[in-house]
Amino acid sequence: MNGLFLINGTEVEIDFPSDATLVQLLRAHGYTEVKQGCSHGECGSCIILLEGNPVNACQIYAATVTGRKITTGTGLSEFASWSAVKNAMIRRGAVQCGFCTPGVMASAVALLEHTPEPTVSEIAAALTGNLCRCTGYVKIVQAIKDAASEGEQ
Amino acid sequence: MGAGHVVGRSSFKIDSAPLISGTARFTGDIPVKEPLHLAFAYSQAAHGEIKDIDLSAALQVPGVAAVFHHGNTPHTYFTTAGQGYPEPSPYDYTLFDHHVRFAGDRIAMVGAETQAAARRGAALVIAEIAPLPPLFDPELATAPGSVRLHQDGEHAVIPAAYRPEENVAAEVTISFGDIEGGFEDAAFIEEHTYHTPYASHCAIEPHIVAVEHQPDGRMVIISSTQVPFHVRRIVSRLLDIPLHYIRVIKPRIGGGFGAKQDAVLEPFAAFAALQTGRNIRMELSRREVFVSSRTRNPMRIALKTGVDANGKLTTVHMDALMNTGAYATHALTVLSNAGAKVLPLFNKVENLAFNGKAVYTTLPIGGAYRGYGATQGYFALNQQIDIICRRLGLDPVEYCKAWHIKEGESSAVFEALGEGRDGVSQIIQSCKLSECLDTGARAIGWQEKRGKRMTTEDGRVRGVGMAIAMQGSGIPEIDMGSASMKMNEDGSAQLFVGATDIGTGSDTILVQIAAETLLMPPEKIYILSSDTDLTPFDVGAYASSTTYISGGAVQKCAQKILDRLARVAARMLDCSPEDLLHEPESFRLPGGERKVTFEEILYHATYTAEQCQIQAGASHTSRESPPPFAAQFAEVEVDPETGVVRVLRFVSAVDCGRAINPALAEGQVEGAALNGISFALTEQYRFSESGRMVNPSFGRYGLPTAPDVPEMQTILVDSYEPSGPFGAKSVGEIGINGAAPAIANAICDAVGVRLFDLPFTPEAVYRAIHGADSL
Secondary structure, eight states, X not given: OEEEEEETTEEEEEEOOTTOBHHHHXXXXXXXXXXXXXXXXXSOTTEEEETTEEEEGGGSBGGGGTTSXXXXXXXXXXXXXXXXXXXXXXXXXXXXXXXXXXXXXXXXXXXXXXXXXXXXHXXXXXXXXXXXXXXXXXXXXXXXXXXXXXXXX | OXXXXXXXXXXXXXXXXXXXXXXXXXXXXXXXXSOEEEEEEEOSSSSEEEEEEEOHHXXXXXXXXXXXXXXSSOOOOBOXXXXXXXXXXXXXXXXXXXXXXXXXXXXXXXXXXXXXXHHHHHXXXXXXXXXXXXXXXXXGTTSTXXXXXXXXXXXXSSSSOOBGGGTEEEEEEEEESOHHHHHHHOSEEXXXXXXXXXXXXXXXXXXXXXXXXXXXXXXXXXXXXXXXHHHHHHHHHHHTOOGGGEEEEOOBOSOOTTTTSBOSSHHHXXXXXXXXXXXXEEEOOHHHHHHHSOOBOOEEEEEEEEEOTTSOEEEEEEEEEEEEETSXXXXXXXXXXXXXTTGGGSTTOSEXXXXXXXXXXXXXOOOOOTTTTHHHXXXXXXXXXXXXXXXXXXXXXXXXXXXXXXXXXXXXXXXXXXXXXXXXXXXXXXXXXXXXXXXHHHHHTHHHHTTTOOBOXXXXXXXXXXXXXXOOSSOTTTOEEEEEEEEOTTSOEEEEEOOOOSSSOHHHHHHHHHHHHHTOOGGGEEEEEOBTTTSOOBOOSOTTOIIIIIHHHHHHHHHHHHHHHHHHHHHHHTSOGGGOEEETTEEEOTTSXXXXXXXXXXXXXXXXXXXXXXXXXXXXXXXXXXXXXXXXXXXXXEOTTXXXXXXXXXXXXXXXXXXXXXXXXXXXXXXXXXXXXXXHHTOOOOBOTTSOBSOOSHHHHTOOOGGGOOEEEEEEXXXXXXXXXXXXXXXXXXXXXXXXXXXXXXXXXXHSOOOOBSOOOHHHHHHHHHOTTOO
């Protein structure tokens, strides 16, 4: 089938199989910043923002989101908190292998849109859907906290 | 030890920005032209003989182009273990076999135009399997009359104990002193048996590989691997392709932790590429990673210790039975390390024996996993120390400080127990474990909390426990890393290393080492790592070797570059190289204004007088493997009514030598510590009665999420290892060893029960408190 997708602010017309998941569609069309670690909605490597809300792209049929606003890792810079989170992630050493990181960034940016001054437990709760085996989550949580504090000032 | 020019500073990890946006490319992100997708078909039976394979349904799936199985593939034995050559792991594996040895063993491989078609085809491969008796209990593996898994020509390629006719995959025995006499003379003996279970690495990126044919007939393997050079050799030897026809490229890797120290997919993908002439793509599903890739080897460790009247450990007998699963990749070396990386820690022991045996079972395949046997050994040893201290009324922190190995000391175990051969003696040149114990104890509040059994209003009881550990820094006299480097006329450089950054940050660390040696800004050094065509050899990312071994190579290489720059500078300034002072990106003559910058030197050398490329190469290996040390402390809260254990605080105090990049070193420890905590509490392979893993997903397996993380503190103590680059040792594995025993000791501190078997599920803890029949 054929659909018009609004990806990172650009309208793209894409032919796709009707049973394609959103992650399959995105990856097949060059949006490889959306990773795939389990295909069962558990690891969060494929988290993108759908109308600003974090969702697992492996759990959505592409056909259901035509015309809706999709933001992938490379499009997150349109969000106000993105560069603060990015810089804090780098400063803290919160990126190890980086496979989970675009998904983590999506969750973090979405959190800070709604909750600009989150507590550590609110940050951890917002990351429940993002699995990371490298960092023990410690520096990721610290980085998001740092970014939020910067936003306050 | 303070910070240098760039060493000792938390320089930003150089690949952070593209990883954050997602533009950095992993194997699956690299386009492959018209690939054939491969998918495995698996045995549902734990053990059996394939009598017939029906491919008709699979071949009818649209897009399916080929099916490979034992009937149309060569039966050549090899090992998937990514180790040096000849490998210490036995050759007990073939591409396919008529004999299937666990539920999840590969029986066929389907090639199709899409991944979906390949997987659909694989699901339709119907094998008629005549059942053989399964073997699930490693204790029964060597019993007379037990079914045998391997006796068709499997063999070892090094002189090591390998007796497949007894299901013995590896055996290690060492002893010194007088064991019997030692136990007779002991004031008391403690003897306990500990069990550690299967575990999955859970790298978030699954195993994945692509193969592309080149116009010149060569083959490029792009792979998520920790060991690109070993992969090249394994594929070349197995498929009888000249090594130089194969190029292995490692792009960004989404975590390894040992799982990708095996050639799990590459031999199959390369074989299919040769047979079909097609480019290949192959990726495991998460379920396949859990069931059919590699795991942590379960162990049963019986530990008997004799203690004299002063509390000194005089006699130790460790008996380890390791379950290697259906194939013995890494069996000998993981088994050896349960002793070799553990027993030297208390080096005043006079009488010591280590008897280790690895046996085959019809269960998932073991392998390399962060900690590599030491994690299993420390689970036993640290609880035993706690038991001894409780019996003597001693503080385990003080006890460990009194008896752990110190600087200037050695242990006979170093020499007696190596990796598939005798070990290498060494004298410890840096050990700040006592400092780790002191700072860690202060951080957790040891004195205030130990033995206090602080109880919350709703009846949960708190306790603290600790554990100590050492690891290694590379495999002495075996591991080798190399670097080459060339300077550009603007004063920048390219650094080429065989070392394999799998997310650890080793690219950044190696750039920092080069930058420190040359006094250059790290931003001017561009690193290319792990491409077997372009970079020099390195064994790869394992055995905590990269900073120490590959870093040593980079330091040597950069020093050669510096010497060459100095020679040109001396001619430019009409002096001798010895007269020059090395300053950031320049040389100066003392007592004057005369100086030349690297840029001036390099323009001069490139275009004016010398006309040569300033370049160098170096390799490094080590006679020693200086251990990093750690003291880890857990504070837990146990609910006696439910058996639920929560870790409230976790402190790791680590001596990794001088940390080249403290933030990245802390990150290694934190990730390893959480992995150790969840290994202790939640991670679990559950098997059905027929030997099938029934929970192959992150959630059901018990992978921790962010809210599960306790308050974590990581302390890098001041240390300097004279043999390491700028004083560095290693840090990749050490952090995983202490969590499980520290938590066990903390549970005992809280509620007085001793848990000898992992994991500490609520059910297990409840039973320990209320009696075996209470649930």
